Amino acid sequence: MNGAFQDWMKSIQAGMETDMSAYMPAAGVVPAKLHEAMRYALLGGGKRVRPLLVHAAGALTGADAGVLSRAAAAVEMIHAYSLVHDDMPCMDDDDLRRGKPTVHVAYDEATALLVGDALQAQAFDVLSGADTAAVPPARLVAMLRLLAQAAGSGGMCGGQAIDLDSVGLALTQQQLERMHQLKTGALLRASVVLGALAGKDLSGEELHALHDYSRAIGLAFQVVDDVLDATADSATLGKTAGKDAADNKPTYVSILGLEPSIALAEQLRQEAHAALAPFGDNALRLRELADLIVQRKA
Template sequence: MKFADWMSAVQDRTETALAALLPPADALPGRLHDAMRYAVLGGGKRVRPLLCHAAGAVFDAPAAELDRAACAVELIHAYSLVHDDLPCMDDDTLRRGKPTVHVEYDEATALLVGDALQSLAFQALTEDGAPSCQSRLSMLALLAQAAGSRGMAGGQAIDLAAVGQALTLEELEQMHIHKTGALIRASVLLGAHCGHADEDAQKRLAHFANRIGLLFQVVDDILDAEANTATLGKTAGKDAAQNKPTYVSLLGIRQAKALAGELRDEALAALAPFTGRGERLAGLTRYIVERTF
């Protein structure tokens, strides 16, 4: 299957799996369930599920198990976006080309949507079709750490505290290793767990994921600086307007693009031991860069 066809197939099956996992909009409480579906379905490139499936493909992991893991990580990501857009955080009104959840519904509903999506993510890893008991425990621990104070939530806290501050490149990397990179790393390792990857393979994939996590953020900063709102589907230039440190504000566009190229090459090099089995992961690495410049 060609890479573009594979991507489309994984995106479609993820959408189907998410739609089945989310409570129906007509089930009580209807407004909350409707808002949950609004936040998750019909938008996004599903990069994290793609990474999960691509990592699982290295070890011939069963597709049904990968679907559960992919849904879990995407639900955590969706919850983080809903909360990130709230007035007390980034205060944004546009996400994936449509009004943010607190604009379309209200702030209290948006808060509950995030809470409910986070809970549903962990439920997804415990239901039928998930891996064996020991694997489930390992995957639950992995996702919990990636989402918590030592991962995504902690990175967001550092980001909020860094507004108006002059960070070094190392400090900026540490922030994004937590804020963006932790969930991307979890996506890759959850897929590997579904394929029962050994410890050495997991270490190699963790290194790959660390590189691609930073790459994703560098590219995101470049997109935010160069693209317009219609292209992004969210408010362009928001970080600069809020005086947040970014790779572009620290390095400039040219050096940020050069850094993206270096991170791409490092990520691809980390896949070398997997020979042809890592081609889907390699394709995603190139895709993250080529969607921008």
């Protein structure tokens, strides 16, 4: 990564931390335990890839900074809620997330359940508060609907359901890809499109290009996750390494092998770059984020 990209990324990440803290109830507000646990789940950790995608796509369309802030925070709240629930004993049952105890371990299972529920509601509250002088009301409704669809049974939750039902099964690569298009890819795709929708109208060709880009990075993100789960340690990942194999879950590595999975991630990175051709140099940050997703070590 070059210095300019790193500076941009750190600036967005720091700004998101400040903004998300402001969008959340203070820890001392009743019910204090729930609000403290919500902030524990959301703040002070994570790569913030989804907010970075929102801001990078918004730069293509000259989107208002305030609208982008709210869209990015909303996406990250949905993502954080999904992690809280995913880590619970009834799901993947993990004790470590972002290098610290998971919410049900740090608090309790009932609190973790409510934290996820409340963060999901908070996401829509935050996004709906966008300035309608900066984004037309009809566009804002479309953004809210897009986020809801990406999070629901036709998106992230649906992919998680397929994942839970697939433990111990021998999936084909096509079936695995479908699962991850929903579980991981839907929210990544929503991040890109939300950022773009926050600004000027896009042509059909441009929207198609963004969908192609999003599909490629969504799959690449999961392929790299599977590679890292098989090769990195828990301290590096900030979560329990090797858990997919231990739980007998189908992954790209278990289906394709390690080296073919690494090669697939690189192929998807190139496809992401190619998809952005209609935007020329204006899509530099999106290209750099595709590189980050594929070349990351945690």
